Amino acid sequence: MTKPVVIVGAGHAGVQAAAALREEKYAGRIVLVGDELHVPYHRPPLSKAYLKGALGRDSLALRGAAYYGNQGIETLFGDRVISIDRGARKVELASNRELEYEHLILAVGARARPVPFAGTDLGGxxxxxxxxxxxxxxxxxxxxxxxxxxxxxxxxxxxxxxxxxxxxxxxxxxxxxxxxxxxxxxxxxxxxxxxxxxxxxxxxxxxxxxxxxxxxxxxxxxxxxxxxxxxxxxxxxxxGVVAEDRLARDSGLVCEDGLVVNARLVTSDPDISAIGDCSFHPNVWQGGEVRLESVQNATDQARVVAKRLAGRPVDYSSLPWFWSDQGDLKLQIAGLLVDSDKVVVRGEIARRAFSVFCFSGDRLRCVESVNRGGDHMAARRIIGDNIALSPAEARDPSFDLKAHATRHMRERA
Ligand SMILES: Cc1cc2nc3c(=O)[nH]c(=O)nc-3n(C[C@H](O)[C@H](O)[C@H](O)COP(=O)(O)OP(=O)(O)OC[C@H]3O[C@@H](n4cnc5c(N)ncnc54)[C@H](O)[C@@H]3O)c2cc1C
The missing domain is CATH 3.50.50.60 (FAD/NAD(P)-binding domain)
Incomplete structure (x- = not known):
């Protein structure tokens, strides 16, 4: 039997990596190992709609249970990789099983940051x-x-x-x-x-x-x-959380604030990639290395690794974006907050619908939108495609951001 791509961690990054490999027509074996017993699920609703009871368990699945079999993705849910033998290119599982790999993708996420005070083991x-x-x-x-x-x-x-x-x-x-x-x-x-x-x-x-x-x-x-x-x-x-880096450190992979990877998301071992919350990666929007905790980062990094394994390597360069729902407020963030020398507000803070545009020099770097989804979508295009926008235009409610972004994209096409 041929050696598979083994993916460790069946969260947002791991599941997307398996799916993207098939989408990229990768025909080899794929084994997805996840230590949770549940069919892989969306994490964001856990602190939002699921917690409130507005969304049931059935709606949480990332993919239907039948998806994995239909795509020829072998799953080992409820099992845990406990060590990596990099020399022999194999992993050992808690169930005593061993799996050889052609390539290993670590998508192991993050764990709660240890806190320095007593009482955390109490009930409640x-x-x-x-x-x-x-x-x-x-x-x-x-x-x-x-x-x-x-x-x-x-x-x-x-x-x-x-x-x-x-x-x-x-x-x-x-x-x-x-x-x-x-x-x-x-x-x-x-x-x-x-x-x-x-x-x-x-x-x-x-x-x-x-x-x-x-x-x-x-x-x-x-x-x-x-x-x-x-x-x-x-x-x-x-x-907060820290990268789940224990497996990687034990096997001698280079780690800092997460598993150190290059622009193609390869770790210090060319046979091992790391993606999602655990990866400490060079990020063009940050201008340095960073570890990000978001669904966008996890899924886009998974796609980049899948392309490389399918023979079409690209660097990771996606624009970061995030969201958070707090009560009736939807916060959406496009870009990364860096030192900004000019900040302008569009909309009205008092009306609980506004966007904060953060500029660095003449470049728009980050837009935080509250209950203004249209601004967020336009900002993702404007920042992501490096389209010029002045602070005065950003602030002016009559200036159509969407039309501005569309016009520039058309001109460039
Ligand atoms: C409550 C909550 C709300 C969030 N809300 C948002 C949001 O609104 N927007 C947003 O963009 N992001 C949000 N996030 C962050 C987002 O969910 C993460 O960035 C994303 O899940 C990262 O995907 P991942 O695959 O890297 O890690 P995870 O989804 O955490 O998956 C990692 C998986 O690997 C498993 N694993 C670890 N080690 C092993 C091992 N040795 N063997 C086998 N399996 C292993 C873990 O148990 C886990 O199932 C939220 C996160 C949480 C917890």
């Missing part, structure tokens, strides 16, 4: 990374009265909005001075801080967690570094 203290976590969180949320969210990043804030929507008493604790501080401009950050206060959450910025106190094995209070104490029967740790 949860992280949200996968479907099992979401089911636990749903049950805990139903029973909870006082919810503390540690970390005001995307997932923490999405959960906080859902918990407020369910009528819970919610406090958000963030050690930084701003919410989503690493990802969005001060304008957008301040807007969301006010929005969460208006949803009814208490926001505690610039303060850390000292410890989580328990009673009979369950969380009962969160002690903050300023000496204050918050009642809590449910604590969500939304303190």
């Amino acid at each position: 203290v949860v992280t949200l990374r996968n479907l099992d976590d979401a089911d636990i969180l749903k049950r805990e949320l139903d029973a909870a009265r006082h919810v503390v969210v540690v970390g005001a990043g995307f997932i923490g804030l999405e959960f906080a909005a859902t918990a407020r929507g369910a009528g819970k008493d919610v406090t958000i604790v963030e050690v930084a001075p701003r919410v989503m501080g690493r990802a969005v401009s001060p304008q957008t950050s301040n807007f969301f801080a006010d929005a969460h206060r208006a949803f009814g959450a208490e926001l505690r910025l610039n303060v850390g967690v000292e410890k989580i106190e328990g009673n009979a094995g369950r969380a009962r209070a969160v002690h903050l570094t300023d000496g204050s104490v918050l009642s809590a029967d449910l604590v969500l740790l939304g303190t």
Whole structure:
């Protein structure tokens, strides 16, 4: 039997890699190994519609269960790769099985960042990374009265909005001075801080967690570094993730903030690629190496690796974009936030529908849109195709961004 392409991790990146290989007419064997028992599923709804109960389990699947067999993709779900023998080009699985590979794709994602305070092993203290976590969180949320969210990043804030929507008493604790501080401009950050206060959450910025106190094995209070104490029967740790790099490090692959890859997503071993949340890759939009956590990044990187394995190599150069749903607010981001020297707002912040355009020199680098999907779609084209746009045009509500992008694309075609 020929040696397969083995894909480790059946999340957004791994499943897309398998699918894209077939789309690229790769005819060899493909084995997809995933340590979760579920049919691979969409992760974003776990902190949004699924948590609220607006979307059922049946709607989460990335592909129907029959898809894999129909495409000749061999699946090993509920099994885990525990080591890589790079010399012999084979992996060992928790089930004692061994798999030789022609090429290995690591799509192992990320894991919750360890936190430096005590009490995280208590009942009622949860992280949200996968479907099992979401089911636990749903049950805990139903029973909870006082919810503390540690970390005001995307997932923490999405959960906080859902918990407020369910009528819970919610406090958000963030050690930084701003919410989503690493990802969005001060304008957008301040807007969301006010929005969460208006949803009814208490926001505690610039303060850390000292410890989580328990009673009979369950969380009962969160002690903050300023000496204050918050009642809590449910604590969500939304303190970010780190790359799932243990397998790679154990096998001697070069890692920094994730598995180091080149522009074609090849690791320090030419027989191994790394894609998605685990890859630390050169990104033309960042102007350096970066690790990104988004569905766009995972699926576009998967397509790039599939093209290379099918004999049509390309560099990874997709424009990053993201979204986050918080209560009735849809935030969409096109591009990456870099140091910007000019920021203009289109629309009205007070009306909860606006976009923040961040320029660096004369170049538009990032657009954050709140409840303005049209701006976001146009911005993806304008930034992605490097179409000139002045701050005055961006700010002017009568300037048609979509028509501007379309006209330039036509002229270039
Ligand atoms: C709650 C939540 C909400 C999110 N919301 C958004 C959003 O709104 N928009 C957005 O763009 N992104 C969002 N993200 C981020 C997005 O889901 C990730 O960027 C994306 O899932 C990354 O895909 P991936 O395949 O790299 O990793 P994952 O989807 O995490 O998949 C990795 C898989 O590999 C498995 N695995 C790890 N090690 C092994 C091993 N040794 N053997 C076998 N299997 C292994 C893991 O268990 C996991 O199933 C969200 C993430 C979460 C958790």
